[in-house]
Structure formats: C-alpha cells, structure tokens
Amino acid sequence: MKAKTFIDQVEVLVRSGKGGDGAMSFRREALVEFGGPDGGDGGRGGDVVFAASDHQNSLLSLYYDPKCFAQDGGPGQGQKMYGKRGKDLIVPVPLGTEVYEVDTGLLVADITEPGQKVIVAKGGAGGFGNVHFKSSVNQAPTEHTPGGAPEEKRLRLELKTIADAGLLGFPNAGKSSLLSVLSSATPKIASYPFTTLNPIVGTIVYPDWAKIRMADVPGIIEGAAKGVGLGLAFLKHLERSKVLVYVIDMAGTDNREPWNDYKILKKEIDEYSFELSERPCLVVANKMDEEVSKENLARFVRETGVEPIAISCETREGLDEFREALRRIVEPKMKFHHTHAEAPDLKDLPDTTGDELPEDALRFATFLKFDKPKAKSHPSRGNIH
Numbered sequence: 125m126k127a128k129t130f131i132d133q134v135e136v137l138v139r140s141g142k143g144g145d146g147a148m149s150f151r152r153e154a155l156v157e158f159g160g161p162d163g164g165d166g167g168r169g170g171d172v173v174f175a176a177s178d179h180q181n182s183l184l185s186l187y188y189d190p191k192c193f194a195q196d197g198g199p200g201q202g203q204k205m206y207g208k209r210g211k212d213l214i215v216p217v218p219l220g221t222e223v224y225e226v227d228t229g230l231l232v233a234d235i236t237e238p239g240q241k242v243i244v245a246k247g248g249a250g251g252f253g254n255v256h257f258k259s260s261v262n263q264a265p266t267e268h269t270p271g272g273a274p275e276e277k278r279l280r281l282e283l284k285t286i287a288d289a290g291l292l293g294f295p296n297a298g299k300s301s302l303l304s305v306l307s308s309a310t311p312k313i314a315s316y317p318f319t320t321l322n323p324i325v326g327t328i329v330y331p332d333w334a335k336i337r338m339a340d341v342p343g344i345i346e347g348a349a350k351g352v353g354l355g356l357a358f359l360k361h362l363e364r365s366k367v368l369v370y371v372i373d374m375a376g377t378d379n380r381e382p383w384n385d386y387k388i389l390k391k392e393i394d395e396y397s398f399e400l401s402e403r404p405c406l407v408v409a410n411k412m413d414e415e416v417s418k419e420n421l422a423r424f425v426r427e428t429g430v431e432p433i434a435i436s437c438e439t440r441e442g443l444d445e446f447r448e449a450l451r452r453i454v455e456p457k458m459k460f461h462h463t464h465a466e467a468p469d470l471k472d473l474p475d476t477t478g479d480e481l482p483e484d485a486l487r488f489a490t491f492l493k494f495d496k497p498k499a500k501s502h503p504s505r506g507n508i509h
Contacts, residue, residue: 132283141169141194141210143248145270149202163254167197169247170210177216226278235388248272281364298410301437334456375411383427407432
C-alpha cells in the first residue's frame, strides 16, 4: 500500500494531565510531641501545547498518531513532599494551522507566527494535602482533596499554507516549472496532468535579500469550487496569499483556449470566496517560446481586456519583469548586510579589482571589527590598564 506523504486536515484527541491527589499524613518522630499533619500537595498535570514549527509542512505525524496525552501529576506524600509536576506535551505543527473544536466548530487557535505556542488543553490542578487544613480548632485534620480533572477534547486541525503569492492555473499550465526557475524548490514536473498533488512552497530571493514565498497548488479544473477534481481540497491554501498569480498556458496545450481558461479560473475563485477574488492578482502568459502563443496572446487580450506578463520558463523570457511586478504588490522587507538605510548605488562602490582592497571598500564590510579591543584588567589588581 502506498503511504501518504501530505495531510492538510486531521482530527486528534487531546487530553491534559490529571492533577495529583493531595496526601493525608501525620508527622511521627520519637521524642517529638505535637507532630501534626504533614501531607503534601499533589503535582499539577501537564498541558497539551501546539507549537509552530518551521521544519514541518504537513500534519502527517498527527495523522498516524492522533492521540495527544500529557503526563499526569504525581500525588503528594508525607513530610510535606509535593508531587511531581506532569510533563507538558509539546506538539509541533506547521505554520498556518487552524485548530477547531469538533463538537462546537469554534476556532481555538490560528498558528501563524514562528515560535507561537498555544495551550489547547490545560492540566488539572494538584490537590491539597492535609497540612493546609490545620487550624486552632482542628489540630489533626484528615481532609485532603483529589487532583483536578484533566481536559479532554476532540480537535480538528486544518493547514492553510502561508505564502505571499499563490500560483493558480489549469493542469499542465507550467506552474511547477515557474516555481522551479524562480526559487530553489524542486516540484515534480512532467507532461501529464496533476503531477502536483500537494502544495509546494518556494522562496524568491532578491539581490537585496528581500524574500517572497510563493505556493504552487494542484491544477484547478472547471467546477473545482463545487468539489470537482482536487481544486476544492487545495483552494484553501490560497486564502493566506497576498496576491494571486493566474498562470495561463498561452500555447493552448490539449486544444485549450487560454482566454476561456482565464474566465473559468476567475469564476471558480469568485464562487469559492468573494474575499479571495478581490485580492490583487497578476496574469502570466506562459510558454511564450512556442509559435502559436503569440497569436493566442493577441486574441487573449481582445477577449479578456487583460494585458498579461509574457514569460517562458524554457528561455527565461519575462521572468525579471514578473519578479519586479510581484515585488511591487507584495512589498517585502529588504535585508541588507550593511548598516545603510538604502542599498548603495553600484556606481558609488570603490574599485576592488586590484591586488589590494582600497580603504574605502572596507567600510562596506560590516562583518569586520576594526574597533580597538578594550583592555582587560587583572583580577587581582583592580581596573589597571
């Protein structure tokens, strides 16, 4: 049987740890009168915590192990010894995971930030030992309380991929090829439909180290918003995208008409989510290296009134224009390796082609430390430099 490699929805049973019972004990030592109660408290039960993880992109581990049980707290003991606290269960989940209660359908958490942690089941409190019940009128209390009950609930986890841009198109439109030439992602590329069976995310890196995450989802077919094909299962992975990229096969592979493909895609997005259809979008005319694509492009503009960005993954035509258009919409943050607020003009940089680096060039090498180190004082002589 072929094993699953990607899961974006799963139900799990979570249960926190039970609180430890408080102890009922009395101090008894030779030659010590008035020993009194000395029963300790029980330990607190462990919590079940969902933690965002950058190293996971699927809910596959929870699919095979859907029971998440935290450790119970230990019981209290005599001599005022407190029970051991139950260990928390930390469950790593991918960024973009939404957590719902199965019974009520309420949203419990939306895990979108790196390092984010959410307690989905809180451990029971530890019970009180009889040492807490001593008073002037009750010198030998036998009262002690049991530990708090654990929380148990069924949760449904849904993964919605976090990406700045989402690639949308029919099967064989060239979405995976576009992702592979713009990023380091290695999606499966073949000449048959539905080679992409699960969302794949790649990162476009610009010269100033600004980054844009782009997601490739399985091909959309007509009726996807109503559950036809794979579209409905994966359209949700576009919901977090800031911009939609319509990838149109301008060569008309499989006797398709590019202008009709675009209209169908727009209709499917409108039917799936009005809010998603109102987001910024780019239209990309792919496979422009083929002869028929130029004729189809002219008719596409007449039929739709849209002027797409003409590209070819084979010849790399138009990719720079697409990168810049995408950057203007997403507006990613720039990350320089120097301390200047803006990237320096290449004309202003000193010439470094010689055998020796000029002194002006060293000011751009912020990883080098030219400050004189502070003198260290001898520990036995005070601050003597």
